[in-house]
Amino acid sequence: MELSLVNASIRRDDFLLSDLSLTLKEGLTAITGKSGSGKTTILTMLSGLLPLRSGSLLLSGKEVSGQVPGCGVIFQFPERQLFSENVFSDVAFSLRHSGLGKSDVKDKAAAALSIMGIDEAKWYESPFSLSGGERRRAAIAGVIVSDPRIVLADEPTVGLDGHSYDIVMRFFSEFRDSGRIVAAVTHDPDLTAMSDRVILIDNGQIAGDGLPDDLVSSGISELSLSLGLGRTVSFDILVDRIASMLGGRR
Secondary structure, eight states, X not given: OEEEEEEEEEEETTEEEEXXXXXXXXXXXXXXXXXXXXXXXXXXXXXXXXXXXXXXXXXXXXXXXXXXXXXXXXXXXXXXXXXXSSHHHHHXXXXXXXXXXXXXXXXXXXXXXXXXXXXXXXXTSOGGGSOHHHHHHHHHHHHHTTOOSEEEEXXXXXXXXXXXXXXXXXXXXXXXXTTOEEEEEOOOHHHHHTSSEEEEXXXXXXXXXXXXXXXXXXXXXXXXXXXXXXXXXXXHHHHHHHHHHHTTOO
């Protein structure tokens, strides 16, 4: 399975992205770059939620019009989209409109909540009674409840406490190992390091494309520590370093 943009162009407000070609394959891809470089725009284009001005969006070689089937999108701060009266109803919402029986809906929602480490005692509480990290995890459960073959995420670890961070990182590791396409826009050095591939975006174009081992072995971890960077901070200086090491790779 492959998800591809071919000679894709789009205009979003004052931002113009043109003639971009990119293919995602099974495994975990980290998409990084400076703020405003076009990372989120590219992720939204890959999902099919943002219509192309020109070019093509392909799933396993077949052109896609509209949202990519089997694709789950985790927007930045997805917890802001919680709305149901309780956590379980929120996670199960999309399944209730899919034609599944009540028993299947219940089983799938319970499985998604368990994957995201939400205590069963809290399933029937208001989502707004949860901690910030729990709300993030509940919102992610609502995306993965349909068992998507493709998961696209925008800064999924930003602002998380240690416990929630560990659960979300474990989720990405397990989904990567399950033969799915997983891509995350991220400024998180740890998520970048555990990825199978790192794509650096600069001004709407691919400035680098390589293996995370190349980055780690070249001293990225040491650089992050020496700069005092945490897991969820802006790290334009670190991105500059990545760019210099990946420069010219396509």
